[in-house]
Amino acid sequence: xxxxxxxxxxxxxxxxxxxxxxxxxxxxxxxxxxxxxxxxxxxxxxxxxxxxxxxxxxxxxxxxxxxxxxxxxxxxxxxxxxxxxxxxxxxxxxxxxxxxxxxxxxxxxxxxxxxxxxxxxxxxxxxxxxxxxxxxxxxxxxxxxxxxxxxxxxxxxxxxxxxxxxxxxxxxxxxxxxxxxxxxxxxxxxxxxxxxxxxxxxxxxxxxxxxxxxxxxxxxxxxxxxxxxxxxxxx
Amino acid sequence: xxxxxxxxxxxxxxxxxxxxxxxxxxxxxxxxxxxxxxxxxxxxxxxxxxxxxxxxxxxxxxxxxxxxxxxxxxxxxxxxxxxxxxxxxxxxxxxxxxxxxxxxxxxxxxxxxxxxxxxxxxxxxxxxxxxxxxxxxxxxxxxxxxxxxxxxxxxxxxxxxxxxxxxxxxxxxxxxxxxxxxxxxxxxxxxxxxxxxxxxxxxxxxxxxxxxxxxxxxxxxxxxxxxxxxxxxxx
DNA sequence: CTCACTTTGTGCATCTGTTCACAAAGGGAT
DNA sequence: ATCCCTTTGTGAACAGATGCACAAAGTGAG
Numbered sequence: 001x002x003x004x005x006x007x008x009x010x011x012x013x014x015x016x017x018x019x020x021x022x023x024x025x026x027x028x029x030x031x032x033x034x035x036x037x038x039x040x041x042x043x044x045x046x047x048x049x050x051x052x053x054x055x056x057x058x059x060x061x062x063x064x065x066x067x068x069x070x071x072x073x074x075x076x077x078x079x080x081x082x083x084x085x086x087x088x089x090x091x092x093x094x095x096x097x098x099x100x101x102x103x104x105x106x107x108x109x110x111x112x113x114x115x116x117x118x119x120x121x122x123x124x125x126x127x128x129x130x131x132x133x134x135x136x137x138x139x140x141x142x143x144x145x146x147x148x149x150x151x152x153x154x155x156x157x158x159x160x161x162x163x164x165x166x167x168x169x170x171x172x173x174x175x176x177x178x179x180x181x182x183x184x185x186x187x188x189x190x191x192x193x194x195x196x197x198x199x200x201x202x203x204x205x206x207x208x209x210x211x212x213x214x215x216x217x218x219x220x221x222x223x224x225x226x227x228x229x230x231x232x233x234x235x
Numbered sequence: 236x237x238x239x240x241x242x243x244x245x246x247x248x249x250x251x252x253x254x255x256x257x258x259x260x261x262x263x264x265x266x267x268x269x270x271x272x273x274x275x276x277x278x279x280x281x282x283x284x285x286x287x288x289x290x291x292x293x294x295x296x297x298x299x300x301x302x303x304x305x306x307x308x309x310x311x312x313x314x315x316x317x318x319x320x321x322x323x324x325x326x327x328x329x330x331x332x333x334x335x336x337x338x339x340x341x342x343x344x345x346x347x348x349x350x351x352x353x354x355x356x357x358x359x360x361x362x363x364x365x366x367x368x369x370x371x372x373x374x375x376x377x378x379x380x381x382x383x384x385x386x387x388x389x390x391x392x393x394x395x396x397x398x399x400x401x402x403x404x405x406x407x408x409x410x411x412x413x414x415x416x417x418x419x420x421x422x423x424x425x426x427x428x429x430x431x432x433x434x435x436x437x438x439x440x441x442x443x444x445x446x447x448x449x450x451x452x453x454x455x456x457x458x459x460x461x462x463x464x465x466x467x468x469x470x
Numbered sequence: 471c472t473c474a475c476t477t478t479g480t481g482c483a484t485c486t487g488t489t490c491a492c493a494a495a496g497g498g499a500t
Numbered sequence: 501a502t503c504c505c506t507t508t509g510t511g512a513a514c515a516g517a518t519g520c521a522c523a524a525a526g527t528g529a530g
Contacts, residue, residue, distance in 0.1 A: 018442055018445050019438070019442055021441070021445075022435075022437070022438040022441040022442070023422070023438070025441075026420065027422075047422070048422060049422040049424075084445070085441050085444055085445045085448075086444040086445055086447065086448030086449075087441065087444060089448070091440075091444055091447070093440070099339070100335070100338050100339035100342050100343075101336075101339040101343070103335050103339070104334070104335035104336040104338070104339045105436065107335050108335075108336070108436060108437075110420055110436060110437035111436070111437060111440065113437070114437060114441065115444065116437070116440055116444075154447055155440065155443055155444070155447065178447065178450060179443040179444075179446065179447045180443075181436075181439055181440060181443060185261065185345055187258070187262075187282070187283060187284040189284075193450070195443060195446045195447070197439045197442060197443055199434055199436070199439055200257075201340065201343060201345060201346070201416075201434070202257070202343075202345035202346060202348070202349060202351070203254070203257040203258070204416055204432045204434055205326075205328070205346065205351055205390065205416060206256070206257040206260075206320050206322065206349065207253055207254060207257070207432060208390055208414040208415075208416060208430060208432055209320055209321040209322060209326055209350065209351075209390070209414075210253050210256075210319070210320045210321055211414065211430045212321065212326070212389055212390065212413065212414045212430070213320075213321030213324070214321075215413060215428070
């Protein structure tokens with residue numbers, strides 16, 4: 001039986017915490033730019049849009065980096081979170097699919113700012129290959145494996161149409177990539193050990209629609225009962 | 236005390252379930268296009284990339300729409316999920332900020348396909364105002380309130396630079412919008428009753444980097460045990 | 471009708487995440 | 501040094517989500 005010590009410095013950081021660390025990092029970066037040297041959990045939590053107990057518990061998973069009665073040193077905390085997230089090293093990212101979205105991503109400043117470097121843009125469309133976007137030459141998808149190997153690409157962003165995504169995914173995983181950010185609206189199947197994160201614009205809208213509908217229902221005198229539909233004769 | 240009946244048709248659908256319904260919907264749509272009339276929880280779960288017990292529990296929150304020994308009627312289930320998500324009605328969406336990302340969103344087919352209609356594109360840049368994108372005229376941000384009111388916009392997508400986002404947010408909430416999809420890398424503060432969903436490209440990358448780093452650590456000689464760090468003399 | 475087989479819907483145990491509330495720790499004033 | 505004030509770090513209660521495993525419900529063959 002694996003006994004998990006309840007120590008800090010335990011390397012098992014909860015997934016929910018990991019997802020919030022970038023948020024704290026951004027808030028802290030803003031503060032350091034405004035010359036703030038020290039921040040309390042209360043203030044940082046407010047800036048990040050979470051409650052302060054949660055913030056403190058999250059940070060406690062990294063170690064004990066605050067000073068009671070005072071708060072956290074902004075610079076130091078930035079460094080600790082960056083290190084934990086692996087942002088002190090430089091990640092080479094390839095973007096596959098240079099349509100509207102791929103272009104937007106290539107030009108997105110937020111990528112470059114924090115340890116990420118767009119190392120390649122790839123597409124299959126001959127009209128697009130050769131274009132210069134965000135200072136990079138768009139290369140043909142045939143070069144995928146070569147580019148990944150030569151430039152040490154470890155994260156691939158898939159911004160292709162849905163139909164091409166699985167195929168691209170298969171090729172990049174075969175080439176040894178184990179981290180994929182997928183914008184195509186499909187469920188990718190990948191070998192064990194490969195992480196896929198998905199960003200799906202239409203899913204987000206659908207979730208909003210759900211809540212919006214519910215708000216509307218509540219205002220206009222309750223749910224529209226009994227639009228009951230006879231079961232069976234649909235098809 | 237409010238006694239919540241453990242019945243199906245209970246309108247309290249868990250958030251986690253709501254977030255998966257669009258996934259099921261997409262899988263089902265694919266099936267109906269391939270002429271599949273009936274599907275088991277096992278197969279649908281596989282297509283959506285979840286486990287089958289979870290799928291069944293999720294669907295059971297909508298009601299009891301399956302047939303034991305047979306499975307679910309694809310068309311009927313599509314209808315039920317669509318209705319629950321509010322996709323049987325037509326949602327007018329306005330996109331504020333017509334940079335690379337805004338353009339990508341305006342052209343994204345997935346929006347239109349399911350009940351969402353891009354009703355307006357707005358920007359503050361005079362060079363962009365007047366452009367025709369995805370069949371729409373880009374309008375000046377000054378028209379924001381008018382456009383929202385006239386076209387019945389109920390969901391606003393913010394795709395502006397970070398610096399402009401809160402201001403746009405304030406204006407659209409003042410105009411009565413209660414659902415916002417935010418792509419700008421800032422924490423928006425909104426009045427009670429307003430739903431904000433956030434899509435943040437760089438956060439997703441940072442989460443991937445964290446896991447990637449961890450995988451790298453593990454391979455290069457196991458967890459770096461006893462990198463124990465003496466507490467206190469850091470900083 | 472009865473039996474064998476399939477697949478749903480759900481009670482229950484478990485795990486993960488959130489929030490409360492407070493003791494412990496540090497700072498600064500006197 | 502002592503006292504008071506602030507703020508962290510965390511135990512414990514609670515809440516929410518997941519997954520197992522099985523009874524209940526349906527189909528179809530004989």
